[in-house]
Amino acid sequence: MSKTLFDKVWDSHVIRKIEDGPDVFFIDRHFIHEVTSPVAFLGLKSRNNSVLYPQRTFATADHNTPTINQHLPVEDPLSANQLKALEENAAEWGISHWGLGHQKNGIVHVVGPENGITLPGATIVCGDSHTSTHGAFGAIAFGIGTSEVEMVLSTQCIMQPKPKKMRINVNGALGFGVTPKDVALYIISKLTTSGATGYFVEYAGDVFRNMTMEGRMTVCNLSIEMGARGGMIAPDEKTYEYIKGRALTPTGDAWDKAMEYWQTLSTDDDAVFDKELNFNGADIEPMITYGTNPGMGIGISNIIPNAEDLEGGSATYKKSLSYMNFLEGDSMIGKPVDFVFLGSCTNGRIEDFRAFASIVKGKKKAQNITAWLVPGSHEVEAAIKNEGILDIITEAGFTLREPGCSACLAMNDDKIPAGKLAVSTSNRNFEGRQGPGSRTLLASPLVAAATAVTGVVTDPRTLLEKAIA
Ligand SMILES: CC(C)[C@H](C(=O)O)[C@@H](O)C(=O)O
Ligand code: SF4
Secondary structure, X not given: OOOOHHHHHHHXXXXXXXXXXXXXXXXXEEEEOOOOOHHHHHHHHHOOOOOOOHHHEEEEOOOOOOOOOOOOOOOOHHHHHHHHHHHHHHHHHOOEEEXXXXXXXEOHHHHHHHOOXXXXXXXXXXXXXXXXXXXXXXXXEEEOOHHHHHHHHHHOEEEEOOOEEEEEEEEOOOOOOOOHHHHHXXXXXXXXXXXXXXXXXXXXXXXHHXXXXXXXXXXXXXXXXXXXXXXEOOOOXXXXXXXXXXXXXXXXXXXXXXXXXXXXXXXXXXXXXXXXEEEEHHHOOOEEEOOOOOOOEEEOOOEOOOHHXXXXXXXXXXXXXXXXXXXXXXXXXXXXXXXEEEOHHHHOOHHHHHHHHXXXXXXXXXXXXXXXXXXXXXXXXXXHHHOOHHHHHHHOOOOEOOOOOHHHOOOOOOOOOOOOEEEEOOOOOOOOOOOOOOEEEEEOHHHHHHHHHHOEOOOHHHHHHHHHO
């Protein structure tokens, strides 16, 4: 029978089918971080269970970590406790732990792929919704709750009903200045934040084939923001090229054997999806959000839609605009901005810093902008230095912080103050997401860079054209 990529990976990991119930599903790789694992370990202990496969479990600290002075003790007591619990639990159970200051430390969804832990055809979970990122490699990867974290620790399995399957095809060429982030924000703006609820998405078409692995990770990362359980892209030469030679990637015969399997991982021609959507890459502009969910996005040259032009929910729509202090019909371009955040598991990779640098090179940071540039990991930080990007951004008046989730969510010291407007390359713009009362515009690293040098929301194409002319 014909199978989708998703079916192939899923079916090969089901170790027991429960009649009219969920599948018992084997997990190859389990990532843990300081927010959702401490309670799971407490549960494990209270039930006198142990960690079944410590070697399949990987711990990194990211959410509660400061992004300056990481060599000093963490001041916030709550954060310090979470970090300590992660370290102690990892030590107690023999789990590899990349804590604060460790050379391999960084955001869980950045360090997993960087170290060859994320592989095609694998099943990967973490107590974190953006685990969908790892689907970029042709893995089935999704976020789980704390009780499931405990279940995976003790059994390496979880019970899951098989989601429905959706394929999103984007073909055609992307326009100048249009990045993977824009493709994802465009799709979410079309589907809304619940448009893929109950589905696991496969992204297909030239636009994704032509993307780098970093770009594919950005897209898969945002799958969760349209309600999907996860998103994935079939592996290809780019995938193998990316993973080859990384710390935990198989080598020698194991690599050859793995390659044999990986090369079977694509959707059969006549396989059927529960839902299939098609978009044209040429229709996509650099995107920006104007509201308080990631689906409230528009092409940057557009105006904020009128409530009556949208289907349903006008009360919440108006509430959202009033929180943002915006009006229907407002243009996004030219809005004065206070903060620019480049980072997160969506856009904290080397390619994102290259894009940012391509715009700020030879210019100066605008006076009214506070910019937080936060690499997703020490590996990204090192590449920024080695490639000369640090020199470019320093020359333009920016500083580089140390790795972590930072201003993506208000769980550490990097909080956007109340009322302030931030252009952010992260993935969520909910009320207070970046700090109580903060206001967030989600956009690509190019839009963030253009805004950082002009001080107002700016279409990066205007600066890129000038740079090229
Ligand atoms: C803290 C964690 C559980 C959370 C998530 O699940 O996504 C965070 O990473 C986020 O981005 O909101
Ligand atoms: S960077 Fe943001 S989205 Fe990613 S794991 Fe951290 S808090 Fe969650």
